[in-house]
Amino acid sequence: MNILILGGTAEARDLAERLVALGHAVTTSLAGRTQAPLLPPGAVRIGGFGGVAGLAAALRAGAVDWLVDATHPYAGQISLNAVAASRETGVPLLRILRPAWTPADGANWTHVETTSEAAACLPPGARVLLTTGHAGLEQFLERRDCQFVVRLIETPAMAIPAHARLLQSRPPYGLADEIALMDGERITHLVTKNSGGGQTAAKLDAAMRLGVKVIMIARPVYGPAIEVDSVDAAVTRLSEAG
Incomplete structure (x- = not known):
């Protein structure tokens, strides 16, 4: 065929x-x-x-x-x-x-429909690991009352402001590395899309172990x-x- x-x-x-x-x-x-x-x-x-x-x-x-x-x-x-x-x-x-990923017992997930809703529900002072890709990035970085680690494969078109740090890397990611990243950056919130699959699932396990709150953006x-x-x-x- x-x-x-x-x-x-x-x-x-x-x-x-x-x-x-x-x-x-x-x-x-x-x-x-x-x-x-x-x-x-x-x-x-x-x-x-x-x-x-x-x-x-x-x-x-x-x-x-x-x-x-x-x-x-x-x-x-x-x-x-x-x-x-x-x-x-x-x-x-x-x-x-x-x-799709589903929360394990004891996981602290907030489900939202859009990137704008995810950005709006971050509390002031949040330290955020952002793994949502390029689309809607500006909506998060407008939150100057939060600190961001922006993980992307490719360099974004927009400039990364002072309250954010760009981390360029390619999956898969292991649990030990995800724990080290979140712990080292004192992450309080993980914002991600419900991509599913195993290549990037370790961040969810790491978040649960460290008590990091997850904001999960629903699939279209x-x-x-x-x-x-x-x-x-x-x-x-x-x-x-x-």
Whole structure:
């Protein structure tokens, strides 16, 4: 089959590797925002499609049999575009959505819907480990009554103010390192998105052990797709279809 993967995640790379090994023609599309991205096997395209119309045109031009959304759970517009382009072209859409994190007994989580709500519920004087990515960063850094450690993979477009420190690193993160970071920075609040998966889950265990309060931003809802929760399930579903 001819499969187009919307990628940028470890799941997308794993899926491409396994599908190529099975003999499928696989193209992985990357947004192009990450410098020196980890490239998957198969063909790779980098850059946006130009909205729903552009993605639909690419599906038709490439005679794509399956569109797979293996982007981050908070990828945003591209996941919405995938739903619309699938509907327009009739190309089936398979979405890999890793299971959401759930609080362990005794964990101190506050659930919010948006980044602005998360920023607003920080108390004055909070020392915050911020792991929400680039989107909405300015809403947090407007809180000059708080101190921030901003952890990102890529350098942000905006300047980091004096009440924040930029920490650039790439997951996975281990529990001992997360405890050392939070303890050393005297973190009182962890603000994160409910990405799920194991690569960044250690921060939640570290927060619980240290009594750090977690502000968890809910996942967006993207619309109808054939949804699976793992690469294994995706390979099975595509193999059944082929």
